[in-house]
Structures are given as structure tokens and as C-alpha cells.
Amino acid sequence: MNKAVFLDRDGTINEDMAYLYKPEDFRWIAGAKEAIKYARDKGYLVIIVTNQSGVARGYFTEDDVKALHNFINDELQKINTKIDAFYYCPHHPKSNIPKYKAECNCRKPKSGMILQAAKDFDIDLSASFIFGDKERDILAGYGAGVKGEIFDPKGNLFALVSKYI
Numbered sequence: 476m477n478k479a480v481f482l483d484r485d486g487t488i489n490e491d492m493a494y495l496y497k498p499e500d501f502r503w504i505a506g507a508k509e510a511i512k513y514a515r516d517k518g519y520l521v522i523i524v525t526n527q528s529g530v531a532r533g534y535f536t537e538d539d540v541k542a543l544h545n546f547i548n549d550e551l552q553k554i555n556t557k558i559d560a561f562y563y564c565p566h567h568p569k570s571n572i573p574k575y576k577a578e579c580n581c582r583k584p585k586s587g588m589i590l591q592a593a594k595d596f597d598i599d600l601s602a603s604f605i606f607g608d609k610e611r612d613i614l615a616g617y618g619a620g621v622k623g624e625i626f627d628p629k630g631n632l633f634a635l636v637s638k639y640i
């Protein structure tokens with residue numbers, strides 16, 4: 476089985492601008508690239524799990540989300556690392572867009588994205604970790620049996636991740 480470091484996106488690997496989707500607005504958090512490379516070099520899959528209700532709110536599209544994620548991996552390729560997979564929740568219970576109006580199981584604090592990743596990548600969740608800037612990130616982890624710690628976006632992500640692995 477594999478083990479993984481699950482990371483929230485906004486406020487954890489990049490500065491949390493409200494409803495970020497443009498690559499030109501993307502700003503790395505201190506130590507984030509280093510943390511990703513370090514975790515992969517230690518044999519962990521690195522998987523992003525991110526609520527993107529901006530899709531449900533009509534602020535941007537799923538294609539915008541995917542383009543931003545491609546941009547993130549282009550940046551990481553420069554230091555010979557990558558995010559192994561991105562899972563995002565495009566839903567919101569109050570969306571005006573029928574396709575995205577849902578009480579889904581993926582929107583954190585629910586654990587759906589983590590459970591789906593575990594299935595897709597044969598992940599031992601008890602040997603995995605989650606880091607995110609909100610309590611809902613940690614709750615999503617706990618619901619799937621993944622330990623973790625809240626990250627302060629003013630801090631350094633490498634310092635936190637390297638405390639655990």
C-alpha cells in the first residue's frame with residue numbers, strides 16, 4: 476500500500492486569495508514547494524484536497540481549476556517534483572447551477588475526497604497525514620482515519636510537514 480500527505484490548497488500551499496483561479500494571482504506559501512518535494516522524496520504521495528465552491532457560485536469553471544492545477548505542477552516540475560493528484564469539490568448546497576447544487580460527500584469537512592484518493596491510489600490512511608489551514612481540513616482527515624495538524628498560513632509548511640515525516 477501507499478502512504479500520502481494530503482494538503483489543502485488555498486491557505487496551505489498558496490496564499491488564500493478569495494476564489495483564486497488565475498495563475499497570475501497564485502503566490503506560494505513559504506516552504507510549500509520544499510514540503511512537497513520533501514514528502515515525495517520520502518516516499519509519500521502528495522495529494523491536494525480542496526473545496527472549490529467558486530465553481531458552484533459561478534465565479535470560475537472546472538476548466539479554470541484544472542488549468543491552475545496544471546500551472547502548479549509546471550512550477551513544481553522546475554524543482555523535479557509534483558503533486559500526484561488534485562481532488563477538488565466544485566459543489567455547494569446553495570448553488571444556482573443545478574449540476575453543482577449538492578449536499579455532496581466531497582466538500583470538507585466531509586472525507587469523500589480523501590476516501591476516493593485512497594481507493595484510486597491504494598493508500599494506507601493510517602500511515603498518512605493531512606495539513607490544512609482550517610479545522611474542516613483536519614476534520615476531513617479524522618473522518619477518514621488520517622492524522623494531521625492545522626497549518627498557520629503565516630508559517631512555513633516545510634517546518635510543519637518535516638515534524639511528522
Ligand SMILES: [Mg+2]
Binds near residue numbers: 486487
Ligand atoms: Mg484552506
Ligand SMILES: [Zn+2]
Binds near residue numbers: 564579581
Ligand atoms: Zn463536492
